[in-house]
Amino acid sequence: MKTLIIYCHPYDKSFNHAVLTAIKTNLTRNNSDFTVIDLYHDGFNPVYDQEELRLFHDGNTHDPLVKKYLALLKSASTIIFITPLWWNSIPGMLKGFIDKVMKEGDGLSHTVSKTGVHGELTNIKHTYVLTTSTSPKFYISLFNGNAIKRIFINQTLHQLGMQDRHWLHFGGITNSSLARRQRYLSKIANYHFK
Structure with missing residues (x-):
């Protein structure tokens, strides 16, 4: 069972980074095989250019990171997204990851038929x-x-075939106490990720 972490935050002193560290500690302690995609650190370009869009329906790309990320998605059984919510949704970087990496075609992330989108990432049995x-x-x-919850988790990730979807949220971060943040990090460090 391989876990793929998709981390989306530009600042390594952020609470999101502390969450990433807690998850890595958890998975290491439990001898779990995991890989981290750090979108900002990798310099991922979330913008579609004309050439990328031209290649979309053939399931192709000219971005080597897209190929790498899609291969990692196809080999994972568990996926963990770590992201802030900015203006009520996921950041543009993570939306661009979904837009560019999720390629249409047999054996890729999804296929499209007259009845809609059918997810091909059914290898991902657990989604957090x-x-x-x-x-x-x-x-x-x-x-x-x-x-x-309504769009990203219950629609987008569901349409891609990702199963057993869970949402864990830490709200009110700006006014939270150190003790509350530490309790949450302890919870994450001891959480049972399947």
């Missing part, structure tokens, strides 16, 4: 989305339309 935000979770869930 770990987010942070300045807004509390109740505000995101009840007053902001819950886009992360």
Whole structure:
């Protein structure tokens, strides 16, 4: 069982980075095989250019990182996304990752038929989305339309074939106490990722 972590934050002193460290500690302690995709560190370009779009329907790319990332996705059984929520949704970098890396075609991330999108990433049996935000979770869930759960997790990741989807969120980060942040990191360091 191989775990793929997709990390999306530009600042290595962020709470998201502390979450990444806690997860790596957890997986190492449990002798889990894992790989980290660090989108910012890798210098991933999330922007579609004309050539990339021209190659899309053939399942091709001219970006070597897209090939690398798609191969990692196809070999993973568990995926863990670590990302902040910015303006009620995932950052543009992570949206660009979904846009560019998820390629249409047999044996890639999805196929399209008259009845809709069919996910090909059924090898991913367990999916975890770990987010942070300045807004509390109740505000995101009840007053902001819950886009992360409703669209990203229940639609996009589902359409790609990713199974057993879970959302863990740390809200109110700006006004949180050190003790609360440490409790959450301890929870993540001891969480049972399948």
